[in-house]
Amino acid sequence: MAFTKKDILDIDSLSVEEISMILNTAEGMKEISQRPVKKVPTLRGKTIVLFFQEPSTRTRLSFDVAAKRLSADSLAISKSSSSMVKGETLVDTAKNLEAMSPDVIVMRHSSSGAPHLIAKRVKASVINAGDGIHAHPSQALLDLMSVKEKKGRIEGLKIAITGDISHSRVARSDIAGFTKMGAEVVVSAPLTMIPKGIKALGCKLADDMESCVENADVIMMLRIQKERQGAMLFPGEREYASLFGLNRKRLNLAKKDVVVMHPGPLNRGVEIDSDIADGKYSIILNQVTNGVALRMALFYLVAGGGKRNADKA
Amino acid sequence: MLTRLKGAKVVDPGNINAEKDLLIKDGYIKAILDPGEPYPRLEKSTSGSDSSPVSVSSADSSFSLDVENDQYIEIDVSGMTLVPGLIDLHVHLREPGHEYKETIETGLMAAARGGFTAVCPMANTSPVNDNAQVTSFIINRAKELGLSRIYPVGAMTKGLKGESLAEFGDMKKAGIAAVSDDGCPVENSMLMRRALEYAKGLNIPVISHSEDLSLSKNGAMNEGITATKLGIKGIPNAAEASFIMREISLAELADAPVHIAHVSCEESVEAIRNAKKRGIKVTCETAPHYFTLTEKAVADYDTNAKMNPPLRTEKDRQAIIKGLADGTIDCIATDHAPHSSLEKDLEFDKAAFGIIGLETSLPLSLKLVEEGILSFETLIEKMSKNPASILGINNDLTPGNPADITVIDMESCFTIDPKSFLSKSRNTPFAGFKVTGEAYITMVKGKIIYQR
Numbered sequence A: 001m002a003f004t005k006k007d008i009l010d011i012d013s014l015s016v017e018e019i020s021m022i023l024n025t026a027e028g029m030k031e032i033s034q035r036p037v038k039k040v041p042t043l044r045g046k047t048i049v050l051f052f053q054e055p056s057t058r059t060r061l062s063f064d065v066a067a068k069r070l071s072a073d074s075l076a077i078s079k080s081s082s083s084m085v086k087g088e089t090l091v092d093t094a095k096n097l098e099a100m101s102p103d104v105i106v107m108r109h110s111s112s113g114a115p116h117l118i119a120k121r122v123k124a125s126v127i128n129a130g131d132g133i134h135a136h137p138s139q140a141l142l143d144l145m146s147v148k149e150k151k152g153r154i155e156g157l158k159i160a161i162t163g164d165i166s167h168s169r170v171a172r173s174d175i176a177g178f179t180k181m182g183a184e185v186v187v188s189a190p191l192t193m194i195p196k197g198i199k200a201l202g203c204k205l206a207d208d209m210e211s212c213v214e215n216a217d218v219i220m221m222l223r224i225q226k227e228r229q230g231a232m233l234f235p236g237e238r239e240y241a242s243l244f245g246l247n248r249k250r251l252n253l254a255k256k257d258v259v260v261m262h263p264g265p266l267n268r269g270v271e272i273d274s275d276i277a278d279g280k281y282s283i284i285l286n287q288v289t290n291g292v293a294l295r296m297a298l299f300y301l302v303a304g305g306g307k308r309n310a311d312k313a
Numbered sequence B: 001m002l003t004r005l006k007g008a009k010v011v012d013p014g015n016i017n018a019e020k021d022l023l024i025k026d027g028y029i030k031a032i033l034d035p036g037e038p039y040p041r042l043e044k045s046t047s048g049s050d051s052s053p054v055s056v057s058s059a060d061s062s063f064s065l066d067v068e069n070d071q072y073i074e075i076d077v078s079g080m081t082l083v084p085g086l087i088d089l090h091v092h093l094r095e096p097g098h099e100y101k102e103t104i105e106t107g108l109m110a111a112a113r114g115g116f117t118a119v120c121p122m123a124n125t126s127p128v129n130d131n132a133q134v135t136s137f138i139i140n141r142a143k144e145l146g147l148s149r150i151y152p153v154g155a156m157t158k159g160l161k162g163e164s165l166a167e168f169g170d171m172k173k174a175g176i177a178a179v180s181d182d183g184c185p186v187e188n189s190m191l192m193r194r195a196l197e198y199a200k201g202l203n204i205p206v207i208s209h210s211e212d213l214s215l216s217k218n219g220a221m222n223e224g225i226t227a228t229k230l231g232i233k234g235i236p237n238a239a240e241a242s243f244i245m246r247e248i249s250l251a252e253l254a255d256a257p258v259h260i261a262h263v264s265c266e267e268s269v270e271a272i273r274n275a276k277k278r279g280i281k282v283t284c285e286t287a288p289h290y291f292t293l294t295e296k297a298v299a300d301y302d303t304n305a306k307m308n309p310p311l312r313t314e315k316d317r318q319a320i321i322k323g324l325a326d327g328t329i330d331c332i333a334t335d336h337a338p339h340s341s342l343e344k345d346l347e348f349d350k351a352a353f354g355i356i357g358l359e360t361s362l363p364l365s366l367k368l369v370e371e372g373i374l375s376f377e378t379l380i381e382k383m384s385k386n387p388a389s390i391l392g393i394n395n396d397l398t399p400g401n402p403a404d405i406t407v408i409d410m411e412s413c414f415t416i417d418p419k420s421f422l423s424k425s426r427n428t429p430f431a432g433f434k435v436t437g438e439a440y441i442t443m444v445k446g447k448i449i450y451q452r
């Protein structure tokens, strides 16, 4: 099978086969990161633009390292860059980016659907590195990769996600990804953080955090954004931690070999106790390592080998 | 000048539903004749015009047209349907201030083409139509153009700020037909009450854009499954319905009429239905997009499907249809809201609300007749008679009334093509829709302002 998608915009638009192919490719890429010389010439001469309208050091770095390990030329354009002058629309920016003839545009934007708007207007492949509260497909894919690595499978697992589902693109993409690959996803949060029609995303809503994590194979905690208290979502951090924080007692309700994930950055003592974040169940740092390999796989599939295979086929 | 519109099926709800000829003289309906009925004897004109007749038909022996003083034409509209001119209670013409989106001229050309003999432009121009000068500017501009009539809606509060009442009286003298803070819902309930009371004393209707901004803030589409999937902040039905319930309570308190703009959801229809049963003076309108589309139209972040209130669910669409059918919803208005690509070719959450509707309203509404939801007569009530009565206009097709007439070609099948629009803007979600029926002639005060 060849990878024929031009863009990676969200999990919904990827098939089970495509997701499997991405995960398999990423496993291969991980080996490169373990070599003494962590670089292959696969994407030499290719240009990758990192277009981050929203600040994100972690995700941008991960994409940047991935590009460099494949020998692609990467250049970062941020909000303050001269090409994004005040008053310029996103479509104008897209036209300017297109003029640089990039092969891939990695895009982070505060508006849901912004990468979809760009993808329609540029020849380059667009990889969504997070749009508004809509999707963060590379994060979900690396989460799938990390779980598969630990558990050997995705199908049949119980994934418990706790946190602000309403405002989380990671949650949306993880729910889509894990359910698509055959896992059962259960979510819990204060009901102020549960969007209308959540079941349409394919997950179940638990009555409380205890029933959410009960017998879970994976517990994923989402970052609580302290500034959101102003949006009347919850009364305060202390109460949040008491109802929806991951502590030892709740962790014990899960399966013995449970793994704990967090897309970062952590609010220690709020959504997750510090000793759990650093403890043996945590695969938070594996997530970071796998992030690079997974993003290498995405570049390879949309801009390199995947496409070449397609030509041969 | 004498004109005979010949052979059309004339439908004036509650008045005429038969094949008739309309005789129009000097802009007014002079007589309604049976097909082939001879011309009645007309009184000698005193105008002293020196024009001569342009044509003379094979005259009946009793024919007694004053050929010396009257020019005389016959227009064959057989096979067409002739109705009292359509009236759109809710449009945005953007002039003064945003002429790059629409001007009074292009807006009225679009209206004429859509079969509308009159439109009510909302006050959110720049400057705001909250004083007699702006009202006069709009009215004079429309007069110069000689297209569709214009019944401006004045601002309810100064600057649409929701703080103090605008000068309804002054604006009424200048020509406003209603007041509304459309687009800027009034949060202060006491101010809304005062507006209803004050307007009642001046005999002008208040049009309410009902929206609880604290519930809809930052929302860009209907709150629900599609918004959850797309990651777009939602606007719940309750943001609309709760304020409609408030307006109903205030109308009851003030014993004054209130007209609810652009009803989009089930709870709103239900609230208005109950209020009507209780005898409260509430009327309302919906727009073609609310009975034609659902939130699914947004699916690919299509900003041409972004409007406020937003497209709702199928359940709401059915409730709107039911409300139209049982008379809860009195009018179909377009909320014609022109925007350029500057406001629409953007990220979904940043794009402006609103779509244009003047040139698509009639064909989309005729679908309701085709589907057996409304009789043709009822549709004309909602697009002409009821809007007229809310504005306090008598537009019956009876001798003595101005000849404001729409002739509809019910057979015309076509595909909606925004490129052909006379409006300056193109923001419609209906491009490519196959529809049947459109205006063939639009006539205002006896003058043809549009002919296909």
Ligand SMILES: [Zn+2]
Residues within 6 Å of the ligand: B182, B183, B209, B261, B262, B308
């Ligand atoms: Zn409005």
